[in-house]
Amino acid sequence: MENSLLKFRKYFNQRYDIAREWKKQSNSKVIGCLPMYFPEEIIHAAGVLPVTLFGSEEEITIGNKHLMVNTCGMVRSTFDSLLKDKYEFVDGIVALLVCDQVRFFFEVWNLDHPLPFFHQISRPYKMDETVKPFLISEIKRFKKALEEFIGINISQETLLKSIDIYNETRALMRELYDIRKEKPGYISAEDCMKIITVSMFMPKERYNLLLKNLLSEAHSEESAHNKKLKIIISGHPCDIPPKNLLTMIEELDVAIVDDDLFNGGRYFAADVNVDGEPLIALADHLLNPIPCTTYHYPENWEGSGEPASNYGDYIVNMAKNSDATGVILLRETYCDPYDLEFIMMKHSLEDADLPYLSVFTEHETRSIEPLRTRIHAFIESLDN
Amino acid sequence: MIVAGIDVGSLTSKAVILKDKKLHSSALRLTGTDVTAAAETVFREALDKGSLKPECVERIISTGYGRINIPFADKSVTEITCNAIGVHFLYPNARLVIDIGGQDCKAIKMDDQGKVITFAMNDKCAAGTGKFLEIAAQTLDMNLRELGSIGLEAKNKVLISSTCTVFAQTEIVSLIAQRVQKGDIAVALHTSIASRIYGLICSTNPDFDEQVVLTGGVAYNNAIVKTLEKKLECEITVPENPQIVTALGAAVKAISNLSK
Numbered sequence: 001m002e003n004s005l006l007k008f009r010k011y012f013n014q015r016y017d018i019a020r021e022w023k024k025q026s027n028s029k030v031i032g033c034l035p036m037y038f039p040e041e042i043i044h045a046a047g048v049l050p051v052t053l054f055g056s057e058e059e060i061t062i063g064n065k066h067l068m069v070n071t072c073g074m075v076r077s078t079f080d081s082l083l084k085d086k087y088e089f090v091d092g093i094v095a096l097l098v099c100d101q102v103r104f105f106f107e108v109w110n111l112d113h114p115l116p117f118f119h120q121i122s123r124p125y126k127m128d129e130t131v132k133p134f135l136i137s138e139i140k141r142f143k144k145a146l147e148e149f150i151g152i153n154i155s156q157e158t159l160l161k162s163i164d165i166y167n168e169t170r171a172l173m174r175e176l177y178d179i180r181k182e183k184p185g186y187i188s189a190e191d192c193m194k195i196i197t198v199s200m201f202m203p204k205e206r207y208n209l210l211l212k213n214l215l216s217e218a219h220s221e222e223s224a225h226n227k228k229l230k231i232i233i234s235g236h237p238c239d240i241p242p243k244n245l246l247t248m249i250e251e252l253d254v255a256i257v258d259d260d261l262f263n264g265g266r267y268f269a270a271d272v273n274v275d276g277e278p279l280i281a282l283a284d285h286l287l288n289p290i291p292c293t294t295y296h297y298p299e300n301w302e303g304s305g306e307p308a309s310n311y312g313d314y315i316v317n318m319a320k321n322s323d324a325t326g327v328i329l330l331r332e333t334y335c336d337p338y339d340l341e342f343i344m345m346k347h348s349l350e351d352a353d354l355p356y357l358s359v360f361t362e363h364e365t366r367s368i369e370p371l372r373t374r375i376h377a378f379i380e381s382l383d384n
Numbered sequence: 385m386i387v388a389g390i391d392v393g394s395l396t397s398k399a400v401i402l403k404d405k406k407l408h409s410s411a412l413r414l415t416g417t418d419v420t421a422a423a424e425t426v427f428r429e430a431l432d433k434g435s436l437k438p439e440c441v442e443r444i445i446s447t448g449y450g451r452i453n454i455p456f457a458d459k460s461v462t463e464i465t466c467n468a469i470g471v472h473f474l475y476p477n478a479r480l481v482i483d484i485g486g487q488d489c490k491a492i493k494m495d496d497q498g499k500v501i502t503f504a505m506n507d508k509c510a511a512g513t514g515k516f517l518e519i520a521a522q523t524l525d526m527n528l529r530e531l532g533s534i535g536l537e538a539k540n541k542v543l544i545s546s547t548c549t550v551f552a553q554t555e556i557v558s559l560i561a562q563r564v565q566k567g568d569i570a571v572a573l574h575t576s577i578a579s580r581i582y583g584l585i586c587s588t589n590p591d592f593d594e595q596v597v598l599t600g601g602v603a604y605n606n607a608i609v610k611t612l613e614k615k616l617e618c619e620i621t622v623p624e625n626p627q628i629v630t631a632l633g634a635a636v637k638a639i640s641n642l643s644k
Contacts, residue, residue, distance in 0.1 A: 373449065374505060377464035381500040 001221055004214035005191055011201070012194040018201045019051045020089045029150065031117070032087055034078065034095035034102060035238040036262050037289070038121070039282045041272065042143050043094075044204065045154045045162040052200035053078050053087065054240050060363065066112055072101045072334045073363025074239040079105065082113050092117025092149065094142070096286070098238070098294045099337050117149045127287060127295040135283040143279065159278045169204045170268035172211045177258060177265065179218055181322050184255035185227035187218065189246040197240060197263045227255035229382055230323055234260050234315050235338060236330040237293065242361050245368050249328060252379050258322040260315070261330075266290065290314060293341035311341055312348025319354055326355040326382045328375065333362040355382060386436065387443045387642060389466065389634025390423050390457060392450030395486030395514065396601065397422040398631040399430035401441070405639060409434030410628045419450035423457075443638040447630055461637055463630050464492055464503050470633025471597045472498025474623055479594035482585060482612070482620075483630070484602035486514040489581055493588040504587045510549040512580035514602045519549055520573050523556045524566050531570055532605035538571035540564070547580055574611040577602075582615050592618040599629040 011018060023030050031043050032053040043050040055077025063080025081087060092115050097103040103120075110118045121138050124131050147154055173196060180187060187195075195214070199207045233249070233256050240263050250256060260266045269290040274281040291297075291311040319327055327349070331338055342358070349356045357378035359371050385405070391398045397415045401408045411429035415422045423446065431438055446457035447466040454460070471481045472494065481492040489512045490505045510516050521531040542564055546552040552573075559569050590596070596618055602608055603626035613620050623629055 370508070373462050373464065374503075377462040377500065377503060380462055380465045 001187075001214060001217040004210070004217055005187075007210065008191065008195045008198050008214070011198045015201055016051065016087070016089065019049060022049055022202065023089050029091040030089055031146075032090040032093040034093065034106075035074065036098050036266070036292075036294075037096045037123075037286060038094055039096075039139060039142070039286070041159065041162040041166050041278075041282065042139070042146060042154065044165070045159040046146055046150045046152055048091075048146075048150060049203060051090070053081070053090075053093070055079075055363075056081050056086065057243065066108060067105055070334050071105060072099075072238070073332055075101045075105050077363055079109055079113075082109060090115070092119070094119045094121070096121045096123050098123065098292075099335075101334075101336070117145075119145050123286060125294070125296050126298055128298060129287075132283060132287055135286050136280055139279050139283050139286075156278060160274060163272045163274055163278055163281065165204050165208070167271045168208050169199060169211075170271055172208060172215065173199075173268035175215050176211070176218075179215075180255075181257045183223040183226065184230050184257050185250070186223040189233070189250055189256040189259070190244070193241060193246055193261065193263050196267055199267075227253055229254040229325060229379065230257045231326045231328060231379070231382070232256065232258045232315070232319050232322055232324045233328045233330055234318075236261050236263075236332060236361075237266075237335065237338060238262055239332060239363075241330060242365075242368050245330070245361065245371070248368060248372055249375055249379075251372075252376060253383075254379050257324055258318055260290065260318065265318075266292075293335075293337040309341060309344035309348050312345035315345070316348055316352040316354055326357070326378065328378065329356060329358045331358060331360045333360050385442060385639070385642070386440045387635050387638035388427065388430065388441045388445075389631040389636070389638060390427055390444060390446045390448075390454060391463065391466070391628075391631035391634060392419050392423050392446065392448040392454065393463075393485055393630075394449055394488070396627065397426040397448070397450070398628045399423075399426040400628050400631040400635045401430050401434050401436065402632075402635045402639065403434070403436075407632065409436075410625070410631065412627060415450065419453045420455065423450065423454045427456075443642045445634040445638040445641060447634040458638070459641060461634060464490065464505075465500055466633035466637060467599060467630045468492050468494040468500050468633065469498045469636050470629040470631070471599065471623075473632060473636045474629070475595055475597055475621060477595045478597045478621070480585070480588070480590040480592075480596045482581065482596065482598050483600040484513060484577075484581070484598070484608070485600040486518075489513050489584065489600075489602075491581070491585040491588045491590070493590050502588050504584045506580075506584055509547075511547040512577050512584070514600070516549045516552070516577060517573065517602065517605065517608075519553055520556060523553050524560070524569060526566070528605065531573070532607045534567045534570045534607075536571065536607050536610060538568045540568050542568050542572045544569075544572045544576045547576070552576065570607065571611075574605075574607045577608060578611045578615040581612070585616070592616055595621060597621045597623065599623065599626045601627045603627075 029048045033050050040050040060076050060080045062083045063076040067076050121142050272281050272285045291314040387402050389400045398412045400410045409430050411426050413426050444457045446454040446460045447463045451460035471478050483490045492503045493501045521528050544552050598620050603622045
């Protein structure tokens with residue numbers, strides 16, 4: 001399996017060079033997607049490559065001039081990269097409006113660095129059945145705009161095929177995570193994150209073959225690893241976790257057996273279930289995903305008037321299902337949705353007696369050393 | 385049974401030797417830039433003080449920020465875990481530890497076995513740490529002990545509003561220029577630290593009815609102790625040697641590690 005892992009690590013480092021190569025060879029277009037939840041299947045069905053944009057590890061310079069410094073690191077860094085022409089291979093940028101930062105700053109991007117195609121899918125913060133017709137209309141609006149830009153009609157058949165391919169990706173990723181739970185520490189958390197992220201830079205068909213290969217190797221190998229402690233991690237929405245942070249967490253005799261990172265469990269959590277119309281299925285997929293700090297569930301308040309956190313409960317269940325003794329919450333500075341949800345989430349975790357550690361990372365901070373003591377102290381406190 | 389704990393901190397390194405579960409000897413020195421050499425030297429000093437040879441030591445646990453760079457230690461454990469163990473060894477009834485070191489400060493809530501329940505740290509900047517007092521003392525042209533001795537009663541109340549050490553220094557300079565008494569400035573400084581740490585402490589949700597212990601070099605400053613007691617409205621226990629408590633905890637940890 002080591003060769004396959006080396007390949008994935010190499011692709012992770014190559015990142016957008018993979019998309020650049022694809023563009024040269026295919027003579028087609030590339031659409032950059034901002035995290036999270038963009039219905040990539042529609043882009044795929046148009047014969048175009050969706051690539052998720054994550055900014056870079058570089059210091060943000062120009063980005064800070066155009067956006068306030070207390071904007072989330074992912075938005076600022078990605079914009080910084082755009083302004084520095086690091087996304088020259090991208091023909092358009094799209095985003096699902098997951099939060100205020102993406103919502104308001106996306107238009108600034110279009111102002112300061114226009115591209116031939118800029119599209120926002122509006123998504124309300126409140127998520128319930130009343131929102132579904134609106135989501136369907138938004139998805140249809142995007143499909144139409146993309147068709148006009150590319151100059152192609154996306155047939156129902158093609159869209160269904162793309163959804164199938166993406167569902168296959170999700171199933172394979174789930175298989176990878178099953179291995180994580182069955183053999184704690186066999187595949188490192190850092191590698192798992194890289195494996196998931198690589199899918200965001202290349203066509204899913206090609207990726208599925210690569211991952212299938214790795215999985216068959218993993219199944220046929222005897223695992224010598226069986227780490228003592230099991231924990232889960234949550235958070236770090238919308239951005240690749242800082243380099244080596246996951247490695248640092250697993251330095252002691254502990255394995256991260258599950259997570260809900262965007263560059264992890266969140267990306268493949270739910271399939272698109274087609275029961276007739278694919279566009280409606282895609283709207284459903286946006287409406288009924290796993291809990292997220294960027295949604296709000298009014299039914300929690302109605303009737304009881306009691307605050308509750310679907311997200312907190314979700315984390316508690318994830319820990320139970322993977323036999324984890326604690327959770328580390330990886331938080332990004334300036335992420336309002338996570339900060340606001342955390343207040344209620346804490347109650348769910350404490351009520352369930354699930355030990356947790358909350359650590360912050362900031363895009364500007366290159367060194368994660370200050371986190372080592374906190375993380376290791378937390379893990380020591382779990383070890384009886 | 386002879387075990388040792390070595391705490392390599394950002395400012396000072398400490399070594400504690402336990403013989404038959406009792407404190408046998410200890411040593412302290414500045415860490416400097418060579419963490420491994422500091423650990424070796426302070427260990428030797430503790431051995432010499434206790435008239436022991438290194439071969440007698442059956443288990444060594446390292447702790448502190450430099451803990452992973454001590455090749456002769458058997459295991460490294462974070463200073464948070466060791467601090468709690470050390471305090472529990474000295475005061476089994478203690479449930480909250482406040483540690484104010486050279487460059488960080490922490491609050492640790494623990495159970496009746498000395499196990500960490502939760503903790504909070506400030507290691508992003510010097511506010512609320514020994515460094516803050518060191519720079520303030522320099523600016524006031526006195527040493528730390530003098531600063532601690534005059535920082536209790538204010539004739540006129542002044543406020544140091546900056547939490548940032550560098551900006552606080554600027555405030556001190558301007559207060560001196562306005563002919564404010566050094567004693568009044570010292571009180572303001574100690575109040576500032578207490579305020580800074582108060583939020584940190586409360587975030588661990590402690591029970592102030594239970595015993596609270598203060599460790600770290602800043603605990604030698606009586607004004608800090610009294611100011612904190614006033615702020616927290618509880619009595620604070622200060623060990624005889626507050627700087628070596630974490631190294632002591634590491635040594636106690638070595639005992640349990642030995643029996644594994």
